[in-house]
Amino acid sequence: METLLPLTFTLRIKTLHPVTSHPHLLPQRRGSAYKSLPMKRLLHGKNSGGIDHGDANVDCPFNSSICSKGLVHVTEELLLEITSKGFLPDVSTLSGLMLCYANKGLFSQAKAIWDEMFNSSFQPGVPMISELINACATSGRFDLVVTILHQVRIKNHVILPEIYARTISCFGKKGELELMDIMLREMIKMGLSVDSVTGNAFIIYYSIFGSVAQMEVAYAQLKSSRILIEEEAIKAVSSAYIRERKFYSLGKFLQVVGLGRRNVGNLLWNLLLLSYAANFKMKSLQREFVRMVEGGFHPDLTTFNIRALAFAKMSLFWDLHLSIEHMQHEAVVPDLVTYGCIVDAYMDRRLGRNLEFALSRLNTDTSVTMFTDRIVFDVMGKGDFHSSSEAFLEFKSKRHWTYNQLIDIYRKKKFRSNQVFWNY
Numbered sequence: 458m459e460t461l462l463p464l465t466f467t468l469r470i471k472t473l474h475p476v477t478s479h480p481h482l483l484p485q486r487r488g489s490a491y492k493s494l495p496m497k498r499l500l501h502g503k504n505s506g507g508i509d510h511g512d513a514n515v516d517c518p519f520n521s522s523i524c525s526k527g528l529v530h531v532t533e534e535l536l537l538e539i540t541s542k543g544f545l546p547d548v549s550t551l552s553g554l555m556l557c558y559a560n561k562g563l564f565s566q567a568k569a570i571w572d573e574m575f576n577s578s579f580q581p582g583v584p585m586i587s588e589l590i591n592a593c594a595t596s597g598r599f600d601l602v603v604t605i606l607h608q609v610r611i612k613n614h615v616i617l618p619e620i621y622a623r624t625i626s627c628f629g630k631k632g633e634l635e636l637m638d639i640m641l642r643e644m645i646k647m648g649l650s651v652d653s654v655t656g657n658a659f660i661i662y663y664s665i666f667g668s669v670a671q672m673e674v675a676y677a678q679l680k681s682s683r684i685l686i687e688e689e690a691i692k693a694v695s696s697a698y699i700r701e702r703k704f705y706s707l708g709k710f711l712q713v714v715g716l717g718r719r720n721v722g723n724l725l726w727n728l729l730l731l732s733y734a735a736n737f738k739m740k741s742l743q744r745e746f747v748r749m750v751e752g753g754f755h756p757d758l759t760t761f762n763i764r765a766l767a768f769a770k771m772s773l774f775w776d777l778h779l780s781i782e783h784m785q786h787e788a789v790v791p792d793l794v795t796y797g798c799i800v801d802a803y804m805d806r807r808l809g810r811n812l813e814f815a816l817s818r819l820n821t822d823t824s825v826t827m828f829t830d831r832i833v834f835d836v837m838g839k840g841d842f843h844s845s846s847e848a849f850l851e852f853k854s855k856r857h858w859t860y861n862q863l864i865d866i867y868r869k870k871k872f873r874s875n876q877v878f879w880n881y
Contacts, residue, residue, distance in 0.1 A: 552585050559592035575608055583616050587623045594627040622655045629662030656684040664693035672697055688721045695728050699835050704732040727759050734767040735836045759830040762794045766837045769798035792826045796860050797843035804871055821860040842867050
């Protein structure tokens with residue numbers, strides 16, 4: 458059952474002042490936790506320091522472990538004992554207790570402490586307010602989040618932009634897009650500037666929780682505000698298009714963002730190539746790859762593997778080998794996906810005898826690596842060799858696998874499956 462702290466305790470908060478710098482007034486520490494025994498000795502031992510009870514502030518023996526163990530009542534008792542002896546708990550102690558209440562879902566107690574602290578001369582800081590807002594949003598108390606925000610708006614206008622940004626992020630993480638939109642509109646109406654981090658977070662949350670149409674409207678708003686869309690937001694928007702298999706729209710979006718941007722590396726070009734590879738538009742894929750190279754961009758591992766996956770699935774052996782040669786020319790080290798493209802292309806066509814020749818240009822005795830961007834698999838999937846190899850790589854008994862070992866195991870597996878098929 459929830460019990461509010463006595464009014465005599467909450468009223469003491471109005472008289473809080475900064476904690477005095479007297480080390481003998483603070484409880485002793487062992488490690489990172491305060492101990493209650495030294496505090497009790499301090500409260501009852503009047504002969505050890507000549508303490509002025511009317512002016513002393515005491516840091517309560519409170520920490521997060523007490524809260525996690527559900528022992529909030531222990532802290533309440535200690536705080537009541539402190540006030541009964543004429544001591545004043547400091548602001549950090551009360552803030553910690555308030556956040557503990559909020560994290561435990563005891564919002565009436567947390568709100569009581571917040572109101573008293575807010576109505577006093579105490580100026581709440583951004584970290585403390587952010588933690589309180591996060592705790593309320595985690596439990597779905599969005600009404601309290603809005604109330605706290607509006608109270609801050611009345612008292613402290615300086616930190617308001619940062620608190621609005623934290624609130625927007627809080628609502629976005631919970632998928633409350635309507636509330637997030639309202640907060641953004643309030644922010645703009647008040648004349649507060651929306652920074653790049655908040656604007657990009659706005660796009661990311663619409664990409665995750667909203668429809669493609671809503672996401673496109675949000676991006677149009679971001680673009681009209683002249684805020685540049687950054688890497689994480691580009692990935693989020695692209696993932697939304699990929700989930701809906703809208704590769705043409707993805708290509709259009711990338712063209713609007715601008716393929717000439719260099720601050721995001723090859724991300725835009727790789728996504729554009731992926732949009733063509735998804736529908737096996739090989740001529741467009743090759744044309745855009747040439748444009749990429751002519752534009753001064755150097756293809757990376759993901760770039761080459763997007764092309765290799767498309768060539769392997771289309772059984773374009775000559776193009777696949779030329780792509781491997783180009784990769785070696787650019788000094789790009791192949792990974793499991795690259796080897797998998799070659800193995801699958803030959804094994805699917807029952808050309809296993811030619812596999813050694815196909816792999817002759819690659820070093821199959823090196824350790825297995827995997828550095829391809831995972832968004833590629835959302836579009837192209839994983840090859841059979843890649844999927845089966847990942848199962849072996851998870852074995853803890855053997856940490857260092859080589860491509861030769863995985864290829865030998867895979868060939869034996871395919872041989873046995875063929876034997877079973879023909880015997881049946």
